[in-house]
Amino acid sequence: MIFDVLIIGGGVSAMQCALVLGSAKNKAFAADKNIGIIMHQRASHLQDALFNNVLGLPPKTLGKDILIKGKEQLATLYPDVQQIENEKVLSVLNIKNGYQITTNNATYSSKIVIVALNYSKPFTIEGLATFIEPHGSANTSKDRIQLKNKNHLIKDGLYCCGTIAGCRSQFAIAAGSGASVATEILTIWNNNIPTKIHDKV
Ligand SMILES: Cc1cc2nc3c(=O)[nH]c(=O)nc-3n(C[C@H](O)[C@H](O)[C@H](O)COP(=O)(O)OP(=O)(O)OC[C@H]3O[C@@H](n4cnc5c(N)ncnc54)[C@H](O)[C@@H]3O)c2cc1C
Numbered sequence: 001m002i003f004d005v006l007i008i009g010g011g012v013s014a015m016q017c018a019l020v021l022g023s024a025k026n027k028a029f030a031a032d033k034n035i036g037i038i039m040h041q042r043a044s045h046l047q048d049a050l051f052n053n054v055l056g057l058p059p060k061t062l063g064k065d066i067l068i069k070g071k072e073q074l075a076t077l078y079p080d081v082q083q084i085e086n087e088k089v090l091s092v093l094n095i096k097n098g099y100q101i102t103t104n105n106a107t108y109s110s111k112i113v114i115v116a117l118n119y120s121k122p123f124t125i126e127g128l129a130t131f132i133e134p135h136g137s138a139n140t141s142k143d144r145i146q147l148k149n150k151n152h153l154i155k156d157g158l159y160c161c162g163t164i165a166g167c168r169s170q171f172a173i174a175a176g177s178g179a180s181v182a183t184e185i186l187t188i189w190n191n192n193i194p195t196k197i198h199d200k201v
Contacts, residue, residue: 009116011044013162017178022078091126119163
């Protein structure tokens with residue numbers, strides 16, 4: 001299958017991005033779009049996190065529960081978003097009209113790729129090394145990294161979000177970054193008319 005957009009990562013920014021993209025599937029401009037997410041979660045900062053300071057999350061919410069419930073929410077509400085489990089991305093390479101994404105198990109093509117890893121080293125995905133730079137908003141003693149980008153855009157068809165985009169590491173900031181990239185892509189699909197997706201009572 002050729003994806004229109006493929007998200008790499010299964011943490012905060014990645015799942016928030018997927019939820020917003022999935023919520024647009026009933027719009028004409030997104031109806032024919034193939035959306036996928038490589039739902040790798042083992043290396044997520046959510047694995048060890050405990051949340052008391054995130055609006056809307058009950059105090060003492062465990063990050064590892066969000067990892068499970070986020071996947072369920074996506075599958076239940078937006079089943080058109082293809083969740084690819086048990087795969088880790090090894091390379092992202094330019095091809096005609098998009099990118100070739102190779103995992104430990106398969107190869108995919110996508111017109112748009114969104115890199116939603118976190119700011120931890122090592123970052124080993126082949127094809128992206130030239131974009132790595134020191135993180136601009138983290139404590140320098142921690143040696144964090146980000147990908148060079150302008151408002152999440154690395155280069156044509158290639159985006160990043162979350163801490164790897166240079167966001168400071170707070171749940172709400174990472175989630176907002178993922179949502180922001182999703183609305184950028186929806187806007188492009190919608191003939192560049194500024195686009196958001198809202199449900200209403
Ligand atoms: C111990 C701890 C406590 C925290 N407490 C708080 C708190 O109280 N309040 C708060 O606001 N924030 C807190 N945070 C920060 C918050 O968890 C992060 O800001 C948030 O998880 C960052 O989201 P992200 O999408 O950038 O990265 P992540 O959520 O880490 O997601 C990155 C994803 O990329 C995946 N990935 C990595 N390599 C590959 C690969 N090769 N192929 C495919 N996928 C890959 C990972 O498995 C992971 O799912 C805490 C973090 C930690 C570690």
